[in-house]
Amino acid sequence: MKCRNSFKFLLSGALLLALGQVAQAAEVIVYSARNEQLIKPLFDAYTLETGVQVKFITDKEGPLMARLKAEGRNTPADILLTVDAGNLWQAAREDLLKPVDSRVLKANIPEHLRDPGNEWFGLSVRARTVIYNPNKVKAGELSTYEDLASPKWKGRLCLRTSKKVYNQSLVAMMIGEHGEEKTEQIVRGWVANLATDPLADDTKAMEAVAAGLCDVTVVNTYYFGRLMEKKPNLPLALFWPNQNLKNKAAGVHVNVSGAGVTKYAKHEREAIHLLEWLSSPKAQNLFADVNLEYPANPAIQWDATVAAWGNFKQNLINVAEAGKLQVKSVMLMDRAGYK
Amino acid sequence: MTLTERAPASGAFSFFSAPRLTAAAIAALTLIPVLVVASALLDPDQEIWAHLWRYTLPELLVNTLWLALGVALGVSLIGVALAWLTAACEFPGRRFFTWALLLPLALPAYVTAFVWLGLLDFSAWLPTWLRDNWGIVRLPPVRSRGGVILVMALSLYPYVYLTARAAFQGQGRRLMEAAQSLGLGRVRGFFRVALPMARPGIVAGLSLALMETLADFGTVSVFNYNTFTTAIYKAWFSLFSLPAASQLASILIFFVLVLVLLEQMSRRQRSYALSTRGGGASARIRLTGWRAGLAAGFAGLVFLLAFAMPFTQLLVWAYRAIGGDFDTRYFAFIWHSLLLSGIGAVLVAGLALALGYAQRLQPSPGMAFTARLAAIGYALPGAVLAVGFFIPVAWLDNLMIDQIRAWTGRERGQILGGTLAVMLLAYCARFLAVGFGSVEAGLARVTRTLDEASEVLGVTGFRRLFNVHLPMLRAPLLVAMALTFVDIMKELPITLMTRPFGWDTLATRVFEMTSEGEWERAALPAVAIALVGLLPIFLLIKHSDART
Numbered sequence: 001m002k003c004r005n006s007f008k009f010l011l012s013g014a015l016l017l018a019l020g021q022v023a024q025a026a027e028v029i030v031y032s033a034r035n036e037q038l039i040k041p042l043f044d045a046y047t048l049e050t051g052v053q054v055k056f057i058t059d060k061e062g063p064l065m066a067r068l069k070a071e072g073r074n075t076p077a078d079i080l081l082t083v084d085a086g087n088l089w090q091a092a093r094e095d096l097l098k099p100v101d102s103r104v105l106k107a108n109i110p111e112h113l114r115d116p117g118n119e120w121f122g123l124s125v126r127a128r129t130v131i132y133n134p135n136k137v138k139a140g141e142l143s144t145y146e147d148l149a150s151p152k153w154k155g156r157l158c159l160r161t162s163k164k165v166y167n168q169s170l171v172a173m174m175i176g177e178h179g180e181e182k183t184e185q186i187v188r189g190w191v192a193n194l195a196t197d198p199l200a201d202d203t204k205a206m207e208a209v210a211a212g213l214c215d216v217t218v219v220n221t222y223y224f225g226r227l228m229e230k231k232p233n234l235p236l237a238l239f240w241p242n243q244n245l246k247n248k249a250a251g252v253h254v255n256v257s258g259a260g261v262t263k264y265a266k267h268e269r270e271a272i273h274l275l276e277w278l279s280s281p282k283a284q285n286l287f288a289d290v291n292l293e294y295p296a297n298p299a300i301q302w303d304a305t306v307a308a309w310g311n312f313k314q315n316l317i318n319v320a321e322a323g324k325l326q327v328k329s330v331m332l333m334d335r336a337g338y339k
Numbered sequence: 340m341t342l343t344e345r346a347p348a349s350g351a352f353s354f355f356s357a358p359r360l361t362a363a364a365i366a367a368l369t370l371i372p373v374l375v376v377a378s379a380l381l382d383p384d385q386e387i388w389a390h391l392w393r394y395t396l397p398e399l400l401v402n403t404l405w406l407a408l409g410v411a412l413g414v415s416l417i418g419v420a421l422a423w424l425t426a427a428c429e430f431p432g433r434r435f436f437t438w439a440l441l442l443p444l445a446l447p448a449y450v451t452a453f454v455w456l457g458l459l460d461f462s463a464w465l466p467t468w469l470r471d472n473w474g475i476v477r478l479p480p481v482r483s484r485g486g487v488i489l490v491m492a493l494s495l496y497p498y499v500y501l502t503a504r505a506a507f508q509g510q511g512r513r514l515m516e517a518a519q520s521l522g523l524g525r526v527r528g529f530f531r532v533a534l535p536m537a538r539p540g541i542v543a544g545l546s547l548a549l550m551e552t553l554a555d556f557g558t559v560s561v562f563n564y565n566t567f568t569t570a571i572y573k574a575w576f577s578l579f580s581l582p583a584a585s586q587l588a589s590i591l592i593f594f595v596l597v598l599v600l601l602e603q604m605s606r607r608q609r610s611y612a613l614s615t616r617g618g619g620a621s622a623r624i625r626l627t628g629w630r631a632g633l634a635a636g637f638a639g640l641v642f643l644l645a646f647a648m649p650f651t652q653l654l655v656w657a658y659r660a661i662g663g664d665f666d667t668r669y670f671a672f673i674w675h676s677l678l679l680s681g682i683g684a685v686l687v688a689g690l691a692l693a694l695g696y697a698q699r700l701q702p703s704p705g706m707a708f709t710a711r712l713a714a715i716g717y718a719l720p721g722a723v724l725a726v727g728f729f730i731p732v733a734w735l736d737n738l739m740i741d742q743i744r745a746w747t748g749r750e751r752g753q754i755l756g757g758t759l760a761v762m763l764l765a766y767c768a769r770f771l772a773v774g775f776g777s778v779e780a781g782l783a784r785v786t787r788t789l790d791e792a793s794e795v796l797g798v799t800g801f802r803r804l805f806n807v808h809l810p811m812l813r814a815p816l817l818v819a820m821a822l823t824f825v826d827i828m829k830e831l832p833i834t835l836m837t838r839p840f841g842w843d844t845l846a847t848r849v850f851e852m853t854s855e856g857e858w859e860r861a862a863l864p865a866v867a868i869a870l871v872g873l874l875p876i877f878l879l880i881k882h883s884d885a886r887t
Contacts, residue, residue, distance in 0.1 A: 029840075036843070036851045058851065059835040062576045066726045067836060070733035074740045076752055090579045161563045163573055196461070197482060200563045201856045204460070211462035223856060291855070330577045334394040339565060 028270045030056040031064045032081040034257055038291050039081065042283055050277075052270055061087040068096045073264040078271040080120075081259040084165045086172070088120040088258055089323020097260035100272055108279035108297045112318045113256050122256030122319060123278050124287050125294035127312070128170050129252055130239040131224055132216040133209050142239045145170065145253070146178075148216065149189025157193040158205045158214035162333040166202075166220055169322035170253045172329035176321045177250070180332060187336040198339050203227055210234040225292035225305055240312040251313035255322060256296060257287075358697035362706060365694045366713035369768045372727030373592060373715060379585030387574060387583045395570060403566045405484055406491070406559075407552055413492025414548045417641055418499025419541060423529065426507035427515075429623040430634040438880035440638060441497050443645040444822070445872030446653075447829045447849065448494035449557030450865045453858050454649040455490050456481055456561060487564045491552055493645040498551075499544035501818055502777060506540025507533060508814075509784050525624065539611050539783045542602060543776030547822075549598075550718040550772060553591060557831075567591055568720045581726070588723045595718040599711050611783045650869065656862030664863050668843075672864070676828055676844040676871060679759075683766040684774075684824040684875070688816050690767055691774035695782045696804060699790075710779070714772035721769070721832035728765045729836055732756060762837040769833060770826055774819035781815025782808075817882055821875040828872050845871070 032039055036058050043054035059067070061082050068075055068091070080097065082088050091097050097119040105114070105121050113122030130142055141152075148157055160167060174183045195214035199205045202219035206227055209217050224238055242250050259278070261271045277283055284295040289303040301307075424430065425437045443451070457463055459481040469475040480486065510533060518528035534541075559566050567587065575584035626634050694713055698706050716724055736755045743751055755761050785808060793799070793807045809816075831846050838847070848864035 035855050038855070055840045057835075057838070057840060058847070060576070060722070060854070062572075062581070063722055063726060063832065063836050066581060067729060067733075070726075070730045071753070071756065072733070072737055074733075074737050074753060076757070163560075163563075163569070163577065165577070168577060198563055199482075200456075200561050203856055204456075204462070207460075207462035211467060213461045226857075327578050330573070331390050331394075334390065339563065 026051060026270070027053040027055060028078050028267050028274050029076050030054060030079045030081055030259075030274075031068065031077045031262075032056050032058050033061040033064055033087070034058070034081050034083050041290060042278065042286050045283070045286060046274060046277055049282075050273075052274070054274065056081075065091055065094065065096060068262060069094060075262060075264050076266070077262050078265040078267045079259050079274065080262055081257075083126070083257045084169060084255050084322075085120075085122065085258065085319035086165055086169055086255075086323040086326045088115065088256075088260060089320050089326075091260065092117065092119040093323075096263055098263045098265070098268075100261050100275065102272055102276055104276040105279055108276075108284075108299075110296070110298055112314075112316050113254075113296050114258075115260070115320055116318060120258050120260030121275060121279065122258040122296045123275075123284075124257045124291075125296055125314070126166070126255045126257060127221045127252050127294060127314070128166055128218060128255065129221055129224075129312075130216060130241045131206055131209060131219050131236055132239055133212070133235050134237045135235050136212070136215045139237070139239055142216070142241065144242045144245070145174070145218065146186050147241075148193065148218070149186045151189075151193075153193040153216065155193065155195050156215040157190060158195055158208045158217040159190060159198050159338070160202055160205050160217075160219070161198040161200060162330070162338040164201075165326075166255060167218075168326050168329050168333070169255050169319075170218070171333060172322045172325035173253055173315060173317060175325045175328055175332065176317055177247075180328065184332050184336055187333055187338050191336055191338050206234075206236055210236050221294075221306070221309060222292035225309075229305070238309050240310070242315070243313050249316040251315040254294075254314045254319065256319050257293065258296075356701060358700045359706065361693050362697040362709045362713070365690050365771070366709045368690075368764060369713050369716040369771060371731055372724055372768055373712075373719065375730050376585045376719065376723055376727040377589040377592070379582040380589050382582055383586060384580055384583045387578055387580050388586075391570065391574070391583075391587075395565070399565055399567050399570050402484070402564060403553070403568075406488060406564070406566060407549060409484070409488035410491045410495060410552045411545060411549055413488060414496040414499045415541070415545055417492060417496040418544060418548075419503050419534070419537075421496070421638060421641065422500050422503035422507055423533070424634050424638060426504045427533070427624055428626050428634060430626040430631040430638075432635050432638065436635075436638040436642065438876065439642050439646070440500055441876045441880070442642075442650075442869075442873070443494055444497045444825050445828075445869040445876065446494070446646065446649060447557070447846075447865060447868065448491065448551075448555065449561055449853075450653070450849065450858075450861065451494050451645075451649045452487075452490045452558045452561040453853075454652045455486075457858075458648070458652065459486075482562050482564075484564065487559060487562045490562075491555070491558055493641070494558070495548040495551060496641070496645070498547040498822070499541060501822065502540040502544035502547075502780060503537055505777070505814055505818055506537035506780065506784075509540075509781075510536055536611060539780040543780045546599065546602070547717065547773060547776055550595060553595065554718055554720045556720055556722075571720050571723060575722075584723065585727075588719055592715060592719055596711065596715060599715075600708070603707060603711065650866075653862040653866050653869070656859040657866040660860045660863045664860060669867070672843055672845050672848055673867060673871060675842055676846065676868070679762065679766070679834075679844065680824045680827040680871075683763055683770070683827040684820040686763060686767050687770050687774040687823040688778070688819040690771055691778040691819055692812070692816065694771070694775055695778040696808070698779075699782055710775070714775045716768045717770065717772035719769075721830065722836075724769055725765065725832040725836040728761075728768060728833070732761050757837075757839045759839065759842075762833070762839075762842075765833045765837050766823075766827055766830065769830070770823045773822045773826055777815045777819040777822065778812065781812050785811050814882070817879050821879040824875045825872040828868050 047053055068077060080091055092115060099118045101118060109121050132142060171183060171187060199208060202223035205217040206219055208214055240252050242252060259275060261268060265271050278287060279297055281300055284297045284300045288295040292306055294306060421440055425433055458465055466478055514532060514536060515528055518532040523531060554568060556568050556572055559569055571584045571587045574580050574587060694710055698710050732755050736753050739754050740751060743749060789807060793803050798806060829846055831850055834844055834846055835850060845864045845868045849861045852861035
């Protein structure tokens, strides 16, 4: 019977909590696909500085968007925060976000890292680059993502699964650049060069390179940073691909972790202010450095570890393209047998 | 033993009888989300379907079939063998293994999978050491069909072990004595009497293991092994089509339902009831010599592979992470996990009992079907069920909020969304199968003559339930609660989607770490899950041992 009492107690507690949710001033509610440990330090700092409470729930993007949609105009969420542009693009397409006209955000975030319709803004940059084993490969042999499809890499390439959004957006950007037919040839070339079945994550792919199962792979830089921090002696080196191409927009494929204000935000002003703050110099370092990512705001100094990897030219095509072409990209990789 | 016993004719035949209404209400909890998901079938996305059909589905179906068959075979062999050994035999270490063999339940399967991959994949220390020192280059690949099947079988066999063991224990001494008096040796006695009589128990555990296999996303992802469920998530997360994902999920549910019904039909004409508790605990078969060695060796190997090795690795990782990641908030995570799992376990066991009892009072094909439907939530991939549950709740919420606005002109926040009540109901929808299997198998062992006898004595209705049945159902109810408890401890998608602000649990900690690939830091919450999950397992074993 004790159980029943405590259950009643809980129920009434939950009800009280629900009643307490009636719109209060000075709080912002965030639905976040970015980890708790990557956002909490920021929100704590924001609360300290402004007194505004930031409440958040973490989950994967898919469920968060399904949730926003189901809650409709009564959603408590003011901001949707994700770790890739494709999902933000999808959220905008499903009319879950609203345009934000902010001079601060426009000034702080470069054009190719935000939505052309101003519905979302990149806050940190995730660069997807080439990692190789210096014992087996000379940096001079490497050039572009596309080159990894050439027969000279036969049996030397490791890749992460095509189910990860980072690879989907990389291929989506290639479709934008080369068209579907040529991209499919490239992806087929990659698959033909694989030394082993696609791996479940970036770290595993790098470990396979270090162990000699393959010579080269493609990963997000912060995974490289994290792994080298733990095991500095691994024979791994970083290469920036697509740097010397004639195409001015070409460069390293970047994606963003970013955010937008929800269509039915109850605290719109506070939400915009939080986004502006996140794009400001104060927050940008905290946002990017905590995960060894790159600040989206180009005026910000990079973390020492990150800076040590050197400067690179980003692909300047708008990251929204990745969202627009994601479905095509996924289907293309299925056709090419990239698992 | 296979006499067909008919239920006592129930009074008035009416749809609106209390048992029927109870069963329908409980089934609705699962059925509403399933129907929300299945409603997507009305609007198929042609382009995505054509693509899936041509490029991915054929391979996925083959993969899924192999996985299901392999895991079914694996968990049956391991689970039944260990259940028999620990329930009916005596061998060195038997007491230890009786409870230790349940421990893998406390580890999330995908964490175990990651640990195994970390120990055995090409770049791991063991293969590296073998290559460098012994020149052994060719090892069987871990990231393979065999690897996934093995890891899943090792994670899921406890379901069969637990339910089969309860069944063997319930049989007691007389059954095997009767078999022996009929001239059957021990081996034939096992295969012709003990095993067939334990079928409801074994099937209950096996169907849980199978449903979990079919709905699994985490473990297969670690191996990058594509199954039907990975396609569901891919359609949703990568192709941005929740409808296509829902359609695939509906097909999955449909197949599971067909399987469940086939099994149901194949045993409809049999009874598994025992006249009494079976004449007390049986004298254990004392294994000696190489037989004892083999039994202990087998149990030891399973324990080592399924729990000791992965858990040791997790401890090492957790130890490394504890300085940076452990803080006072962990007490809140543990408290939340305990509370949710505890209340959830009691609720699920209660609903399972109500459902099982309703079915017993008014058995009919319709009732049996309703009960099966109610337990189908476990076969749906977690995130799909979560969304199927969330949509109607949000709909109801919006309706109420809009009404309040219309009547009072006042804006107010969500009423249902973000409450523990919704969260707990969603757990019930998902885990009813876990509790129901055990309770149903327990009820099947209670003979109907007992019901009749108590009726003659004037003990009916709730009094019969409390005074006659409940004491006999204590063991299955405890099993139901313990299983649900550890399952809720590990549950992710529903917890993520329905938790109130700030209600982070140990499982959500694992998610925070693994979602960015920080598996080693996930070890700390995973170890905490295992340790807290041990509580009910210890209680369970203490109870079941007290009786033998």
